[in-house]
Amino acid sequence: MEAYSTICPGCGLGCGLYLLRDSEKGEGGERATGKGMSILHRKQSAVNAGKLCKFGMQLPHFYSRERLRTAVGGKNVSEEEAVKEARERLTTFRREEIAFLAMPSTVTNEEALAFLSLVSELECENFSLGFERFFSVADFGILFGGVPLEEVERAEKVLLFFLDPFVQYPLLARRILRAKQRGARVVDVSFAENERAKGIYDETILAEEIVGDIVRDMLSEGEDLGDVASAVARALVGGGEKLENSLILADLNPLSPTDFISAAISLAEETKSQILFLKPFLNANGANLLSAAMNMRGRDIFEILNDVKEGKIKCLFLLETDLLYDGGGVDGTALENLEFLVVQDAFKSAISEFADITICSEPLFLKKGTVVNVEGRVLSAGGDAQRTVEILERISGAERTYKQVQEEVCKHLGISKLSEYESFVAPASIASGKKSARKVANKEKRRVEAAETSEEGARMDALTQLLWQKTSPFFWHAWQTTRGTKRSEAIVEVSPSLARRLNIFKGEMLEIRRGGESRRVAFRIAEIPSYLMISTDKITKDGILVRVEVEKAK
Numbered sequence: 001m002e003a004y005s006t007i008c009p010g011c012g013l014g015c016g017l018y019l020l021r022d023s024e025k026g027e028g029g030e031r032a033t034g035k036g037m038s039i040l041h042r043k044q045s046a047v048n049a050g051k052l053c054k055f056g057m058q059l060p061h062f063y064s065r066e067r068l069r070t071a072v073g074g075k076n077v078s079e080e081e082a083v084k085e086a087r088e089r090l091t092t093f094r095r096e097e098i099a100f101l102a103m104p105s106t107v108t109n110e111e112a113l114a115f116l117s118l119v120s121e122l123e124c125e126n127f128s129l130g131f132e133r134f135f136s137v138a139d140f141g142i143l144f145g146g147v148p149l150e151e152v153e154r155a156e157k158v159l160l161f162f163l164d165p166f167v168q169y170p171l172l173a174r175r176i177l178r179a180k181q182r183g184a185r186v187v188d189v190s191f192a193e194n195e196r197a198k199g200i201y202d203e204t205i206l207a208e209e210i211v212g213d214i215v216r217d218m219l220s221e222g223e224d225l226g227d228v229a230s231a232v233a234r235a236l237v238g239g240g241e242k243l244e245n246s247l248i249l250a251d252l253n254p255l256s257p258t259d260f261i262s263a264a265i266s267l268a269e270e271t272k273s274q275i276l277f278l279k280p281f282l283n284a285n286g287a288n289l290l291s292a293a294m295n296m297r298g299r300d301i302f303e304i305l306n307d308v309k310e311g312k313i314k315c316l317f318l319l320e321t322d323l324l325y326d327g328g329g330v331d332g333t334a335l336e337n338l339e340f341l342v343v344q345d346a347f348k349s350a351i352s353e354f355a356d357i358t359i360c361s362e363p364l365f366l367k368k369g370t371v372v373n374v375e376g377r378v379l380s381a382g383g384d385a386q387r388t389v390e391i392l393e394r395i396s397g398a399e400r401t402y403k404q405v406q407e408e409v410c411k412h413l414g415i416s417k418l419s420e421y422e423s424f425v426a427p428a429s430i431a432s433g434k435k436s437a438r439k440v441a442n443k444e445k446r447r448v449e450a451a452e453t454s455e456e457g458a459r460m461d462a463l464t465q466l467l468w469q470k471t472s473p474f475f476w477h478a479w480q481t482t483r484g485t486k487r488s489e490a491i492v493e494v495s496p497s498l499a500r501r502l503n504i505f506k507g508e509m510l511e512i513r514r515g516g517e518s519r520r521v522a523f524r525i526a527e528i529p530s531y532l533m534i535s536t537d538k539i540t541k542d543g544i545l546v547r548v549e550v551e552k553a554k
């Protein structure tokens with residue numbers, strides 16, 4: 001039996017745990033991962049004191065996925081051959097024809113640095129770590145600086161800005177509860193009352209109560225979450241002292257509209273509050289801070305994917321990223337014009353099936369390396385494998401040792417000592433003051449005074465609804481299982497009035513359509529606004545708050 005002190009890659013909190021597994025090897029000499037694996041709670045973990053959410057508890061299943069083969073053109077080859085072939089082929093493309101993508105979930109800082117060095121070696125500007133779009137909205141310190149979770153517990157006022165911690169960041173909810181027990185005032189700004197938080201939230205400010213006209217416009221004109229957030233933020237700023245000096249908690253993910261992020265930051269500035277952006281990818285802070293420290297600014301991932309679709313980018317290198325699942329809004333047609341695809345990953349994925357070269361790397365718990373969680377805390381991945389870094393170093397031709405790469409990481413991130421209890425990043429590039437965030441976009445000049453969303457208003461188009469996808473850790477990862485079995489059914493919450501208008505009854509199904517695609521889903525009745533449907537499952541990949549057509553399934 002082997003024991004690993006590792007971290008959960010399910011979200012940016014990075015909860016600590018022990019993974020125990022049999023030391024048996026698989027048929028190809030590859031160590032099996034998920035099989036014979038179990039979890040032990042690591043009570044001394046600085047982030048979560050041993051507690052794990054549903055995603056963390058299912059990590060043995062997460063690690064049970066089929067490992068990726070190392071292959072060229074579908075034929076198994078040695079790692080050396082695959083690396084050589086990848087390097088040779090990458091250099092045959094012009095730099096503007098290549099793109100590199102890495103969603104920093106299981107990618108350690110050391111791997112991110114080696115990955116960025118490869119990008120730099122090929123003088124390529126088409127690279128993304130998933131968050132580049134937001135660089136125009138705020139500086140790195142605000143987006144990726146982090147706030148220790150102890151400060152959530154010590155806060156006198158906590159303001160949740162369209163964030164449901166119980167679903168999106170479950171171990172954060174415990175911190176909020178503790179803040180509440182210490183006397184904090186907890187205010188939720190949302191579309192709907194949070195049933196799970198009864199007795200915890202002192203107040204829920206509903207978007208429709210303060211910007212009802214904009215919410216209704218969303219149904220007919222396709223406005224997005226950013227527009228609502230901007231209007232809500234402006235309305236809240238005038239709310240006197242009650243929100244001043246809060247700790248604002250908001251979500252930052254690749255699907256967040258920039259106006260949403262801008263609105264959250266402006267609200268923080270205007271109310272003299274601190275803001276903590278939660279992220280769904282474990283090492284989003286570390287990888288993005290590294291790119292800033294290396295003076296490398298990538299491009300918006302969706303712009304890059306558009307260039308792929310249009311055939312301007314012909315070669316794609318994906319590091320531990322399943323675009324068909326993780327990236328949001330990507331389908332197979334986006335890859336039709338691609339000439340060459342390299343996938344480096346630990347596990348087989350939907351997109352690795354299309355790859356010309358696949359290179360097998362190690363799962364997170366076997367890796368030697370560090371990550372930086374949403375707090376800015378430096379955590380160790382837990383294993384001793386350096387293979388992923390070495391592969392990237394060989395492809396780029398840099399050929400540094402793992403030790404050299406790690407020293408560079410520490411230099412860039414200002415890490416002097418590796419201890420999860422004491423080590424927080426302090427990169428030189430973000431230590432010197434925060435730039436003022438851009439003011440909330442003032443593009444719509446609508447009224448923001450209170451307006452009622454009446455049943456009549458919702459009836460304008462009974463089958464057009466807003467779907468709010470509360471993105472749980474399962475939303476973002478190329479794996480969705482419940483006790484190891486594939487979950488094919490999704491559930492949405494609907495209001496009693498919508499159920500009546502659709503004439504649906506218990507046991508029946510709904511059909512939800514968006515952008516030419518449709519999906520059958522189960523439903524449950526909940527006390528939510530009549531214009532809204534809420535799901536914690538992934539119904540569509542292209543947005544968090546989207547307009548959909550809904551009807552009773554035939």
Ligand code: SF4
Nearest residue numbers: 008010011015053056
């Ligand atoms: S998904 Fe997030 S909250 Fe859940 S155990 Fe993993 S790191 Fe913790």
